[in-house]
Amino acid sequence: MGLLRRWVARQFTTRVIVLMPVGIAINIVLGSTVQQALKLPIYLDSIGTILVGVLAGPLAGALTGILANLIWGYLLPAPIGTSTIGPFAITAGVIGLLAGFWGQLGLFRPRRAGGASIAAAAIAAILVGALALYTYARAYASPEAFVNITGFQATDFDRSRIFFLAIMVLYVALVGTALYLRRDVGAVFAIGAGLVTGIVAAVVSAPIASIVFGGVTGSGTDALVAAFRSGGDSIYQATLKQGLLSDPLDKMITSFVVFFILGSLSRRFVARFPNGEKALGHEAETDTVQTAKG
Amino acid sequence: MAIELSAVRYRYAGASKTALGSVDLSVEPGRVLGIVGANESGKSTLCLVAGGLAPRAIGGRLEGSVRIDGADTAAMRSHELAQRCGLLFQNAAAQLSGTTGTVYEEVAFGPCNLGLAVADVIERVWWALGTVGVEDLAPRDPARLSGGQAQLVALASVLALRPRYLILDEPTSELDPAGTALVADALARVARETGAGILLVEHKTDVLARIADDVAVLADGSVALAGPAAEVLADPRLAGFGVEPPARVRLEREVRASGLEWSAALAEAIE
Amino acid sequence: MSQASVAAGRGLPEYVTRRPGGFYRSVNPSTKLAIAALEVVAAFAVPGWPVPIAILAVVVATAVAARRLRGLVVVALAASPIIGSILLVNLFLLPGASDPIVRLGPLAPTWSGLWFGLQTVLRLFAFSAAITLVYLTTAIDDLLADLARRGLGRRAVFVVGAAVQMVPRTVERAAEIVDAQRARGLDTEGRFWRRARGVLPLAAPVVFGALTEVEERTMALEARAFSAPGRQTRLRVPVDGAMDRALRWAAIVALVAVVGLRIVGKLG
Numbered sequence: 001m002g003l004l005r006r007w008v009a010r011q012f013t014t015r016v017i018v019l020m021p022v023g024i025a026i027n028i029v030l031g032s033t034v035q036q037a038l039k040l041p042i043y044l045d046s047i048g049t050i051l052v053g054v055l056a057g058p059l060a061g062a063l064t065g066i067l068a069n070l071i072w073g074y075l076l077p078a079p080i081g082t083s084t085i086g087p088f089a090i091t092a093g094v095i096g097l098l099a100g101f102w103g104q105l106g107l108f109r110p111r112r113a114g115g116a117s118i119a120a121a122a123i124a125a126i127l128v129g130a131l132a133l134y135t136y137a138r139a140y141a142s143p144e145a146f147v148n149i150t151g152f153q154a155t156d157f158d159r160s161r162i163f164f165l166a167i168m169v170l171y172v173a174l175v176g177t178a179l180y181l182r183r184d185v186g187a188v189f190a191i192g193a194g195l196v197t198g199i200v201a202a203v204v205s206a207p208i209a210s211i212v213f214g215g216v217t218g219s220g221t222d223a224l225v226a227a228f229r230s231g232g233d234s235i236y237q238a239t240l241k242q243g244l245l246s247d248p249l250d251k252m253i254t255s256f257v258v259f260f261i262l263g264s265l266s267r268r269f270v271a272r273f274p275n276g277e278k279a280l281g282h283e284a285e286t287d288t289v290q291t292a293k294g
Numbered sequence: 295m296a297i298e299l300s301a302v303r304y305r306y307a308g309a310s311k312t313a314l315g316s317v318d319l320s321v322e323p324g325r326v327l328g329i330v331g332a333n334e335s336g337k338s339t340l341c342l343v344a345g346g347l348a349p350r351a352i353g354g355r356l357e358g359s360v361r362i363d364g365a366d367t368a369a370m371r372s373h374e375l376a377q378r379c380g381l382l383f384q385n386a387a388a389q390l391s392g393t394t395g396t397v398y399e400e401v402a403f404g405p406c407n408l409g410l411a412v413a414d415v416i417e418r419v420w421w422a423l424g425t426v427g428v429e430d431l432a433p434r435d436p437a438r439l440s441g442g443q444a445q446l447v448a449l450a451s452v453l454a455l456r457p458r459y460l461i462l463d464e465p466t467s468e469l470d471p472a473g474t475a476l477v478a479d480a481l482a483r484v485a486r487e488t489g490a491g492i493l494l495v496e497h498k499t500d501v502l503a504r505i506a507d508d509v510a511v512l513a514d515g516s517v518a519l520a521g522p523a524a525e526v527l528a529d530p531r532l533a534g535f536g537v538e539p540p541a542r543v544r545l546e547r548e549v550r551a552s553g554l555e556w557s558a559a560l561a562e563a564i565e
Numbered sequence: 566m567s568q569a570s571v572a573a574g575r576g577l578p579e580y581v582t583r584r585p586g587g588f589y590r591s592v593n594p595s596t597k598l599a600i601a602a603l604e605v606v607a608a609f610a611v612p613g614w615p616v617p618i619a620i621l622a623v624v625v626a627t628a629v630a631a632r633r634l635r636g637l638v639v640v641a642l643a644a645s646p647i648i649g650s651i652l653l654v655n656l657f658l659l660p661g662a663s664d665p666i667v668r669l670g671p672l673a674p675t676w677s678g679l680w681f682g683l684q685t686v687l688r689l690f691a692f693s694a695a696i697t698l699v700y701l702t703t704a705i706d707d708l709l710a711d712l713a714r715r716g717l718g719r720r721a722v723f724v725v726g727a728a729v730q731m732v733p734r735t736v737e738r739a740a741e742i743v744d745a746q747r748a749r750g751l752d753t754e755g756r757f758w759r760r761a762r763g764v765l766p767l768a769a770p771v772v773f774g775a776l777t778e779v780e781e782r783t784m785a786l787e788a789r790a791f792s793a794p795g796r797q798t799r800l801r802v803p804v805d806g807a808m809d810r811a812l813r814w815a816a817i818v819a820l821v822a823v824v825g826l827r828i829v830g831k832l833g
Contacts, residue, residue: 012720014791015783017724018727018786019779020728021392021724022731022775022779024728024731025731026771026775028732029735029739037753038753038763039753040761047772048772063724068728073696074696075729086696211609213647225654226657226658229654229658260765261769261772265776268306268308269776271353272352345788351783351787372790373787383784388781389785390785391723392731393726393730403789406797406798407790407791408798409795409796410798411798412577412798415800437734452788452789455790
């Protein structure tokens with residue numbers, strides 16, 4: 001019991017308490033202002049959650065996500081506040097929790113390209129790919145779909161393969177961009193973690209969306225949900241399929257952004273957080289003279 | 295009864311060079327000790343070490359001892375430290391809690407954290423506001439204050455904990471001349487009325503000329519010069535340490551250099 | 566000295582105690598939360614039409630009496646895209662529906678779809694309205710103060726309070742960053758791929774800007790004894806009268822009852 005209490009207390013130092021509102025604000029601002037400016041079909045509202053999770057741990061990350069959704073949905077006035085965000089606080093909590101574990105595993109650490117790290121990256125990529133393949137094959141080849149769309153078996157399998165391939169292509173593209181920008185093999189792990197997080201997020205969100213909102217959330221992806229439903233899927237099935245298309249993409253991009261940002265923060269800043277050491281690589285210190293104002 | 299730094303050496307985490315190398319200093323109650331020096335000379339580090347935040351909150355290695363009224367800062371918990379020694383930094387906005395709607399509640403934040411009775415909190419808030427001279431700001435929104443006002447409120451917030459010592463790291467650097475004058479006057483009043491010992495790091499030597507009793511010059515992490523303020527600030531070696539002397543001193547030098555007489559009346563005229 | 570004791574004798578100034586007035590606004594915040602929780606759970610746990618309609622009616626009536634109807638309308642309007650989606654999708658695509666209203670070529674809107682869609686919309690309205698009403702009639706400071714009195718720790722109070730104050734400032738800064746990047750040539754109107762490249766140039770500065778003051782804020786909090794043990798003194802304590810307590814307990818009991826009946830299956 002004491003161990004648990006210490007694990008909890010360790011994650012909520014004063015510095016983390018100061019970081020959490022910043023993470024919450026980042027979530028909300030990127031999810032509203034920047035999202036509106038770019039009008040992309042991704043949410044960008046988990047960047048703060050994942051950042052806090054990686055730096056401070058699973059509990060802090062989970063709470064940041066949950067509180068961000070609740071505050072965004074229920075404590076802020078209209079143009080920013082949206083009432084559909086609230087129920088997805090559970091998903092946000094899970095995302096933060098996962099980010100904390102990825103952080104503790106050092107998956108967001110920069111890694112110089114070298115024999116061992118490339119091999120590890122290859123293994124990680126294969127594992128992630130296998131998980132995605134399994135998920136997509138299961139989700140899109142559902143028994144209900146078979147029953148309702150007899151004769152569509154071949155198409156259904158093809159569809160799951162297409163979606164799986166699309167996600168994999170995106171994964172490779174993002175990793176490629178990250179490598180180009182940062183020459184850092186750690187991108188494979190970070191973006192892979194994003195892919196897994198996205199899959200989990202989709203699975204967690206589907207029941208919420210279907211129970212509370214009947215499967216639609218007012219965003220552009222509702223057309224997709226409609227398409228799946230016209231194919232005979234139940235609300236839950238349709239929401240899950242839509243989620244598995246948009247969430248992994250969204251979380252891969254989000255993790256990419258967080259990985260990039262972590263790499264750009266000063267070592268000193270990162271090191272003072274509970275999980276900070278695990279988010280830092282082992283490169284030699286380049287700056288020798290340090291000031292408090294740095 | 296003082297803040298005593300003895301043979302203090304400090305190195306930041308992961309740094310190869312020491313930031314402070316064998317510093318001996320003391321801050322006496324009721325006196326203002328000014329610290330000047332070039333950039334990177336260790337002034338901010340000195341504030342963190344003297345205030346007990348280094349290495350506690352930021353890591354690094356500390357040798358030597360830092361004692362407040364005889365007690366080792368390393369052995370104190372952070373809230374005990376806060377009640378003995380108040381810390382203020384440059385950026386006033388970052389020091390406000392960001393959770394209060396009025397200056398009154400902002401200044402009450404510290405005493406409330408200590409769990410004091412409401413009557414005690416009220417007394418301390420008015421006392422702190424009064425000492426700094428900002429009672430009329432009490433109903434205002436802290437987020438809408440000017441730089442100088444915010445810094446004064448931050449000062450009052452720290453004072454509300456009744457520390458015996460105050461450490462300020464360039465509190466006026468982001469302020470305009472009016473704000474600088476406000477803060478300088480408030481500090482002088484605090485030292486006079488509360489008997490607090492003040493360690494004031496400042497670039498603006500004019501401020502130190504006005505309110506400091508003693509001045510120490512830091513260079514490369516150690517004390518190069520120390521003594522009464524008037525002497526040190528008039529010392530010709532000051533410029534060599536990257537510190538610009540106060541206007542009064544510069545003017546006096548120019549006047550003497552051009553062969554004219556310098557008198558006390560002239561000095562009075564500029565002040 | 567004398568001023569301090571005079572002040573102490575005066576007690577807390579009015580601008581600190583800030584007691585809210587007005588119908589429903591003066592009700593204790595936790596009571597309002599409990600009532601909203603009951604309304605939300607009932608809206609989803611109890612099948613059929615009457616309960617969501619009743620809840621919506623109660624909430625709207627309360628809003629009118631508290632002179633906050635306009636806020637509710639704003640939220641309802643903001644939800645119109647979702648409402649539209651829900652109605653359309655269910656009208657045309659409810660699985661297993663076989664009672665078409667009319668056949669329009671390949672499209673066949675169904676009665677079951679319409680009813681299901683309307684019910685979902687109604688529940689959603691009831692849910693949103695119940696929670697929005699709390700927001701419209703309660704100051705965040707009061708809510709946090711009341712929760713703190715009931716045991717919510719100072720750290721949680723700080724996180725929520727600081728986040729709420731920080732968001733508007735960060736929104737302004739983000740708007741500036743968007744303008745600045747646009748002036749530097751960032752494309753926010755063009756094709757998908759060009760817009761996608763704008764993610765990093767917009768997100769990164771916003772995040773960095775928000776993180777700059779973390780170190781100093783941390784030290785400032787410690788300098789104000791934030792880590793002191795024990796309970797924080799609360800200057801503001803929202804009123805909790807007998808009526809507030811009674812309403813709160815009634816709501817909680819009803820909430821538990823609804824959940825229990827639903828689990829046991831008595832609600833149909």
